[in-house]
Amino acid sequence: MPWQQGSARTRQRTVLLVGIVVLLAALVLAVVLASLLTHGRHEVSPKMLKWKDRGTTKNLQEVILGRCYNYITAQYPELGDKDCLKIWESLKDAFIYKNPCNITAEDYQPLMELASHPIPCNKSLFWSKTGDLVHRYTKSNQNFLTLEDTLLGYMADKVSWCGDPSAPGINYESCPKRSECESNPGSVFWKMASKMFAEAACGVVQVMLNGSIEAGAFRSSSIFGSIEVFNLNPDKVSEVHIWLMQDIGGPQSESCSGHSIQRLISILEERNFKIVCEDNYRPVQLLQCVHNPDHTDCRLCTNST
Numbered sequence: 001m002p003w004q005q006g007s008a009r010t011r012q013r014t015v016l017l018v019g020i021v022v023l024l025a026a027l028v029l030a031v032v033l034a035s036l037l038t039h040g041r042h043e044v045s046p047k048m049l050k051w052k053d054r055g056t057t058k059n060l061q062e063v064i065l066g067r068c069y070n071y072i073t074a075q076y077p078e079l080g081d082k083d084c085l086k087i088w089e090s091l092k093d094a095f096i097y098k099n100p101c102n103i104t105a106e107d108y109q110p111l112m113e114l115a116s117h118p119i120p121c122n123k124s125l126f127w128s129k130t131g132d133l134v135h136r137y138t139k140s141n142q143n144f145l146t147l148e149d150t151l152l153g154y155m156a157d158k159v160s161w162c163g164d165p166s167a168p169g170i171n172y173e174s175c176p177k178r179s180e181c182e183s184n185p186g187s188v189f190w191k192m193a194s195k196m197f198a199e200a201a202c203g204v205v206q207v208m209l210n211g212s213i214e215a216g217a218f219r220s221s222s223i224f225g226s227i228e229v230f231n232l233n234p235d236k237v238s239e240v241h242i243w244l245m246q247d248i249g250g251p252q253s254e255s256c257s258g259h260s261i262q263r264l265i266s267i268l269e270e271r272n273f274k275i276v277c278e279d280n281y282r283p284v285q286l287l288q289c290v291h292n293p294d295h296t297d298c299r300l301c302t303n304s305t
Contacts, residue, residue: 051100051174053186057159058172064088067155079117079151087114087155094185097169100162101181103188112192115152119145121203128224129210129217130245137208137284144206147197156193161185194223198231204239205232208284209261211246214253216260229267239274243281248292255279 057063068084090111095103125144127134138144147153162175162185176184207224209217219225232240244261246252254261256277268275289298 051162051171051176051180053175053177053180054160055173055175056161056170060159060161060170061088061092063159064091064155068151071151071154076117076151082117082151083114087111090114091155091161094189095161095163095170097165098163099165100171100176100184103183103185105188105192108189108192112152112196115155116196116200117151119150119197119200119202122205123203124197124201124205126198126205126207126224126228127209128207128219128222129213130208133245133284133288134208137287140287141283147194150193150197152193153197156189190223191227194227195231198228199233201232202236204241205237206241206243208243208245208281211244211252211254211258211279212250214251217244217254217258218260218264220263225264229264230271232271232273234272237273239276240268242275242277243284244277244279245284245288246280248285248288248295248297 065084065088068082068087072079072082072084094107094111098107123143123145125134125138125146127146134146135148138146138149148157160175162171163169164171175186178184178187211217242256242261242264244254244256256279261277265275265277285297289295292298
C-alpha cells in the first residue's frame with residue numbers, strides 16, 4: 001500500500017542519516033584522539049626557533065655513524081662490540097621533537113652508557129682555551145687522550161644538533177647558544193661527557209692551559225674549572241700536571257706563579273691532589289715552533305764553537 005511504501009522509504013532514509021551521523025562522529029573522534037596523542041610532540045613551535053647559534057649539522061646521522069664506525073674499526077678495534085646504530089638512535093632520541101632549551105641529563109644517559117669505554121691510566125689530558133694546540137699535540141703523541149679523542153667526543157666534535165617540537169623535529173636553521181638557555185642540547189651533552197671523562201681519569205693526569213689570556217689561564221666558569229676539576233677522583237688520580245702554555249711571540253699574561261693558577265692549585269690541594277706546574281712544557285712548545293721556527297722563543301740552543 002502507498003502509505004506502507006512511504007513509511008519504508010522514511011525508515012531507509014532515517015537509517016542512512018543515522019549511519020552518516022555515526023560515521024562523521026567516528027571521524028571526528030579519531031581526529032581528536034590523534035591530536036591528543038601527538039600533542040606536545042608535533043605542536044607548533046612558538047618561534048620556529050630562530051636562535052643565535054648554527055643549526056643542526058646537515059646529514060648528522062651519516063656524520064655520527066661514519067665517525068662511530070671509523071673509531072671502532074680503524075682507530076680502536078678493541079671497541080668493535082659497540083653498536084653504532086644504537087648509539088645514533090640514543091643520540092637522536094635525546095633531542096628530536098624536544099624543546100631545545102629543556103634538555104636534561106636523563107635525556108643523554110642512555111647515550112653515555114652505550115658509548116662509554118675505559119680510559120687508560122696516565123693518558124687523560126684536559127684543556128681550556130688551548131683547543132687547537134692540544135689536539136695537534138694528541139695527534140702527534142698517542143700517549144695522551146683528550147675528551148675529543150674518546151668515542152663520545154670524536155663523534156660530536158665540531159658538529160651541532162637541536163630539536164624542535166614541530167615537525168620534522170630537528171632544527172637545521174639555528175640552535176640556542178648557552179647564553180640564550182643553558183639547558184640546550186650541546187651544553188648538556190658536553191657537560192655530561194666532560195664529567196664522565198673526569199671520573200674515568202686515573203694515575204697522572206695533565207691539563208693544558210693558556211698563559212696568554214689576560215683574564216687568567218684558569219677560569220672557574222669553564223668546563224674544566226666548573227666540572228672536570230671537581231669530578232677527578234683523589235682515590236684514582238695520583239698527580240695533576242699543569243702545562244701552562246704561552247703563545248709563541250704572544251703576551252705572557254700568566255705563569256705558574258700567577259693568580260688564577262694559584263687558585264687552581266689551592267682547589268686541587270684541598271682535594272688532596274699532588275700538583276706539578278710547568279711553564280711552556282717543552283714537548284708542546286716544540287710543536288708550537290713548527291709554525292714559528294725562526295722565532296726567538298724557538299731557538300733551542302746557540303752555537304758555542
